[in-house]
Amino acid sequence: MKRRAFLALAGAGVSTSLAGCFDGSAAAAEDNRVTMTQVKFRPKELTVTAGTTVTFDNTSSHSHTVTASGLPDAADDSEYFASGGFDDYDAAKDAWDARSGGILEPGDTYENTFTTPGRYDYVCIPHLRADMVGTVIVEPEDDAGNESTTGGY
Ligand SMILES: [Cu+2]
Incomplete structure (x- = not known):
């Protein structure tokens, strides 16, 4: 009887430490997500592996945009990303000025898959002007398995 109780306690201890691990996993899953506060992207800098889809989630009560301001050296034009699906920054800016698209209202999300390291x-x-800016760092896939088989730049 006593031994059983001890095992139960030990089990509880294991669960507790596993819960700690799960917390870590949850945090890792959050790594592919950027939230928007009043005037900030969080995290401001996010590092992902090539091929990762990042979700930008407007968790604030303000309207925002996610608009790429520049392209990495390795990327071609197809790597441009912006909420609203614009082809370049000027198009996104014009749309914002005209309130004609690309706006992420509170609760809206925007996703982009980053395929090219940079x-x-x-x-x-x-x-x-409030310095609401962010950066996604895209790293090459760890294993060389299928790396750069779809290159063709
Ligand atoms: Cu904003």
Whole structure:
């Protein structure tokens, strides 16, 4: 009887430490997600592996945009990303000025899959002056397994 109780306790201890691990996993899953506060992207800099889809989630009560401000050296034009699906920054800016698209209202999300390693800076157009900017760092896949078989730049 006593031994059983001890085992139960030991089991509880194991569960507790596993829960700690799960917390870590949850945090890892969050790594592919950027939230928007009043005038900030969080995290400001996010590092992902090539092929990762990043979700930008407007968790604030303000309207924002996710608009790439520059392209990494390795990327071609197809790597441009912006909420609203614009082809370049000027198009996104014009759309914002005209309130004609690309706006992420509270609760809206925008996703982009980053396929080419490099540094991707982006901004929130309406809050650029408040320094609402962010960066996604895309690293090559760890295992060389299928690396660069779809290159063709
Ligand atoms: Cu904003």
